[in-house]
Amino acid sequence: xxxxxxxxxxxxxxxxxxxxxxxxxxxxxxxxxxxxxxxxxxxxxxxxxxxxxxxxxxxxxxxxxxxxxxxxxxxxxxxxxxxxxxxxxxxxxxxxxxxxxxxxxxxxxxxxxxxxxxxxxxxxxxxxxxxxxxxxxxxxxxxxxxxxxxxxxxxxxxxxxxxxxxxxxxxxxxxxxxxxxxxxxxxxxxxxxxxxxxxxxxxxxxxxxxxxxxxxxxxxxxxxxxxxxxxxxxxxxxxxxxxxxxxxxxxxxxxxxxxxxxxxxxxxxxxxxxxxxxxxxxxxxxxxxxxxxxxxxxxxxxxxxxxxxxxxxxxxxxxxxxxxxxxxxxxxxxxxxxxxxxxxxxxxxxxxxxxxxxxxxxxxxxxxxxxxxxxxxxxxxxxxxxxxxxxxxxxxxxxxxxxxxxxxxxxxxxxx
Amino acid sequence: xxxxxxxxxxxxxxxxxxxxxxxxxxxxxxxxxxxxxxxxxxxxxxxxxxxxxxxxxxxxxxxxxxxxxxxxxxxxxxxxxxxxxxxxxxxxxxxxxxxxxxxxxxxxxxxxxxxxxxxxxxxxxxxxxxxxxxxxxxxxxxxxxxxxxxxxxxxxxxxxxxxxxxxxxxxxxxxxxxxxxxxxxxxxxxxxxxxxxxxxxxxxxxxxxxxxxxxxxxxxxxxxxxxxxxxxxxxxxxxxxxxxxxxxxxxxxxxxxxxxxxxxxxxxxxxxxxxxxxxxxxxxxxxxxxxxxxxxxxxxxxxxxxxxxxxxxxxxxxxxxxxxxxxxxxxxxxxxxxxxxxxxxxxxxxxxxxxxxxxxxxxxxxxxxxxxxxxxxxxxxxxxxxxxxxxxxxxxxxxxxxxxxxxxxxxxxxxxxxxxxxxxxxxxxxxxx
Numbered sequence: 001x002x003x004x005x006x007x008x009x010x011x012x013x014x015x016x017x018x019x020x021x022x023x024x025x026x027x028x029x030x031x032x033x034x035x036x037x038x039x040x041x042x043x044x045x046x047x048x049x050x051x052x053x054x055x056x057x058x059x060x061x062x063x064x065x066x067x068x069x070x071x072x073x074x075x076x077x078x079x080x081x082x083x084x085x086x087x088x089x090x091x092x093x094x095x096x097x098x099x100x101x102x103x104x105x106x107x108x109x110x111x112x113x114x115x116x117x118x119x120x121x122x123x124x125x126x127x128x129x130x131x132x133x134x135x136x137x138x139x140x141x142x143x144x145x146x147x148x149x150x151x152x153x154x155x156x157x158x159x160x161x162x163x164x165x166x167x168x169x170x171x172x173x174x175x176x177x178x179x180x181x182x183x184x185x186x187x188x189x190x191x192x193x194x195x196x197x198x199x200x201x202x203x204x205x206x207x208x209x210x211x212x213x214x215x216x217x218x219x220x221x222x223x224x225x226x227x228x229x230x231x232x233x234x235x236x237x238x239x240x241x242x243x244x245x246x247x248x249x250x251x252x253x254x255x256x257x258x259x260x261x262x263x264x265x266x267x268x269x270x271x272x273x274x275x276x277x278x279x280x281x282x283x284x285x286x287x288x289x290x291x292x293x294x295x296x297x298x299x300x301x302x303x304x305x306x307x308x309x310x311x312x313x314x315x316x317x318x319x320x321x322x323x324x325x326x327x328x329x330x331x332x333x334x335x336x337x338x339x340x341x342x343x344x345x346x347x348x349x350x351x352x353x354x355x356x357x358x359x360x361x362x363x364x365x366x367x368x369x370x371x372x373x374x375x376x377x378x379x380x381x382x383x384x385x386x387x388x389x390x391x392x393x394x395x396x397x398x399x400x401x402x403x404x405x406x407x408x409x410x411x412x413x414x415x416x
Numbered sequence: 417x418x419x420x421x422x423x424x425x426x427x428x429x430x431x432x433x434x435x436x437x438x439x440x441x442x443x444x445x446x447x448x449x450x451x452x453x454x455x456x457x458x459x460x461x462x463x464x465x466x467x468x469x470x471x472x473x474x475x476x477x478x479x480x481x482x483x484x485x486x487x488x489x490x491x492x493x494x495x496x497x498x499x500x501x502x503x504x505x506x507x508x509x510x511x512x513x514x515x516x517x518x519x520x521x522x523x524x525x526x527x528x529x530x531x532x533x534x535x536x537x538x539x540x541x542x543x544x545x546x547x548x549x550x551x552x553x554x555x556x557x558x559x560x561x562x563x564x565x566x567x568x569x570x571x572x573x574x575x576x577x578x579x580x581x582x583x584x585x586x587x588x589x590x591x592x593x594x595x596x597x598x599x600x601x602x603x604x605x606x607x608x609x610x611x612x613x614x615x616x617x618x619x620x621x622x623x624x625x626x627x628x629x630x631x632x633x634x635x636x637x638x639x640x641x642x643x644x645x646x647x648x649x650x651x652x653x654x655x656x657x658x659x660x661x662x663x664x665x666x667x668x669x670x671x672x673x674x675x676x677x678x679x680x681x682x683x684x685x686x687x688x689x690x691x692x693x694x695x696x697x698x699x700x701x702x703x704x705x706x707x708x709x710x711x712x713x714x715x716x717x718x719x720x721x722x723x724x725x726x727x728x729x730x731x732x733x734x735x736x737x738x739x740x741x742x743x744x745x746x747x748x749x750x751x752x753x754x755x756x757x758x759x760x761x762x763x764x765x766x767x768x769x770x771x772x773x774x775x776x777x778x779x780x781x782x783x784x785x786x787x788x789x790x791x792x793x794x795x796x797x798x799x800x801x802x803x804x805x806x807x808x809x810x811x812x813x814x815x816x817x818x819x820x821x822x823x824x825x826x827x828x829x830x831x832x833x834x835x836x837x838x839x840x841x842x843x844x845x846x847x848x849x
Contacts, residue, residue, distance in 0.1 A: 002714075003714070035440070035492070035496070035497070036440045036494075040439075181452075182452045183452050183453075184452060186439065186442065188442060188443045189448075189452075192449060251438050251440075252440060252442060275741065276493065277491065277738070278492075278741040279497070295741060296741070297740060297741025298678060298739060298741055298742075299699045299700055302741055302742055302743070319496070
């Protein structure tokens with residue numbers, strides 16, 4: 001029966017960040033999650049906001065804040081502090097970033113050879129943000145690694161879509177040692193091979209040999225190590241004598257694994273406890289307060305008693321919500337009311353244009369409390385009012401809401 | 417099992433329908449991290465499951481599932497609730513059922529038999545266990561790696577010593593079941609580490625419990641790990657028969673092996689399909705000893721008169737403990753001991769995984785899985801730690817064998833700490849009524 005000041009439910013960017021900030025502020029924190037969350041599916045960078053006519057994340061947040069019911073209407077003022085705190089926190093954990101809310105959004109390439117707009121990236125990906133002058137872009141893929149096809153990506157990027165991009169874009173596939181003998185090759189396998197100094201030396205020799213003469217900036221799949229990625233990235237740049245950057249891969253995302261590890265270490269270093277792997281199976285309520293939640297452990301639930309609870313279980317993609325047969329959405333942990341469009345709007349011809357169902361979520365007050373409960377804060381993708389795919393505000397809302405909740409709970413603790 | 421139950425996604429093979437192919441499980445797999453022989457939990461689990469029958473009685477199409485060590489990290493990482501490790505254990509069992517288990521696996525799983533043979537012959541058996549030539553022969557003939565982590569046999573089993581001293585084996589008339597503990601010693605205490613059993617009883621009695629040691633045998637976990645489910649069920653049923661009555665009477669069953677207690681809490685049900693009232697009663701009554709002590713502490717009932725232990729200890733929470741979902745109770749208890757400096761290993765798995773690290777073809781994998789842990793333990797020893805701590809016996813033996821650093825159960829530390837307090841002349845602790 002662990003007791004804590006705050007129990008955070010959910011281990012995505014929002015939950016991890018909120019738990020880290022609470023622990024840093026001296027609260028006792030227990031983070032409970034049913035499994036690893038969306039960090040392992042993401043590019044590892046920071047998408048704060050994108051909007052037409054907005055040149056920086058700050059400007060884009062301003063645009064989104066004017067949209068009806070958007071979380072940034074409440075949280076817009078917290079974004080800068082939350083992003084700065086995230087950059088300081090991850091840097092302290094050995095995962096530095098480049099960029100800020102005032103940096104220009106620029107087009108950076110994806111593994112498929114499409115473009116996305118970004119302003120803040122982990123240092124390993126940051127060279128993609130620098131303006132293109134006279135050097136070409138060399139995309140490197142690895143033979144037998146099927147999640148990043150460099151020639152295909154180069155062809156897409158070279159098809160006239162990239163206005164401010166490099167003049168010369170090429171893609172090469174490099175044969176790295178041993179890979180043809182491996183039965184199973186994904187981003188994780190490659191990242192672990194890069195951690196091995198002997199293999200890495202041979203791999204670097206093969207990579208260097210594949211770089212043609214001329215001035216290049218080199219893009220590689222985001223597989224350059226996990227724990228030692230900073231040194232490995234530096235070693236790659238030194239070996240090829242050029243700037244190199246990582247492009248996020250398909251899941252499992254090594255960049256996302258690094259982010260998860262960095263935040264987990266920050267929580268634990270600050271005395272927070274984490275138990276991932278068991279869902280919340282029961283909630284003990286007294287009137288408008290939760291007194292405990294039960295994490296479904298072996299044979300009997302683990303009772304987590306706390307003064308406050310933070311719900312960071314995500315939206316539909318993160319399985320924080322589930323569709324009911326009656327055409328409504330159910331919030332899966334606390335049973336909160338989900339504000340959602342009517343069932344006939346759940347289906348749309350194109351899932352990638354703003355989808356009505358994306359806006360589904362929990363309505364909260366300024367302290368991020370839901371209507372039903374006084375000692376609960378809702379953060380991250382569970383909040384109503386976003387079109388995350390179009391607005392690309394998922395990370396920014398996660399950070400800003402985590403910060404708002406942590407700061408509010410810390411104030412409440414100090415007052416009590 | 418009814419069709420309705422079987423069709424539920426709580427039934428491990430059907431839970432694979434929930435897989436969203438995100439591959440998170442593969443990123444946390446300790447075995448896939450070090451060898452390409454194992455394609456990872458997703459491939460042998462949710463992917464391969466599509467080619468197996470719904471009840472997994474048909475053999476698996478792919479034998480690589482046998483490289484799974486059963487640590488359970490995949491199940492705990494899965495965001496979609498897929499019971500990956502449990503599905504893979506069943507797939508291995510189906511495979512063993514079709515192909516037959518090797519003589520080696522049948523023998524090293526049968527710890528009751530090994531203890532029955534080894535303890536009476538302890539001087540000879542232990543000579544063999546320590547003798548290089550004998551171990552070399554064991555490797556060539558039996559496939560048990562010459563440097564595989566094996567403990568030496570005790571001169572007398574814990575049970576026989578307990579009985580000879582007239583220890584209780586059943587709930588005494590008039591005893592309060594809530595203040596009585598049925599101690600599940602497991603094979604490790606019975607045949608190899610009886611002193612740990614003594615320490616556990618000392619700690620429990622100090623906290624006001626009457627301890628009984630009911631009839632019991634191997635929990636069956638080694639058979640489960642080796643896919644020998646029929647043998648495992650026989651072991652499980654014997655324990656359920658002797659323990660279910662006590663569980664129903666309200667006696668808690670407490671073990672010092674996180675592996676045995678996890679088998680009784682979860683695996684009898686999730687792997688062996690033992691789903692009757694006895695299995696549920698025993699599961700609900702089973703506690704890990706550190707879990708129980710932390711629970712007492714949270715109720716204000718733990719004797720916290722711990723004497724100071726001025727030493728650093730590297731502590732490794734074993735995989736089976738993590739499957740319990742009870743956090744790391746040993747670390748919570750260590751915080752109560754003055755001057756003890758316990759540091760969590762922050763490493764996933766020691767590699768031993770019960771019998772996995774003994775097998776000649778897997779020994780190196782087990783070593784590679786545990787290598788970062790061994791480096792941490794050696795570094796701690798170089799900085800003055802005289803021993804490491806871990807809750808599970810085969811993990812302790814693996815850490816000892818691989819680092820040369822003595823490795824003990826958390827209860828050993830607690831028992832010593834209590835004794836130091838006594839030596840310092842503190843008031844004997846009063847029983848909580």
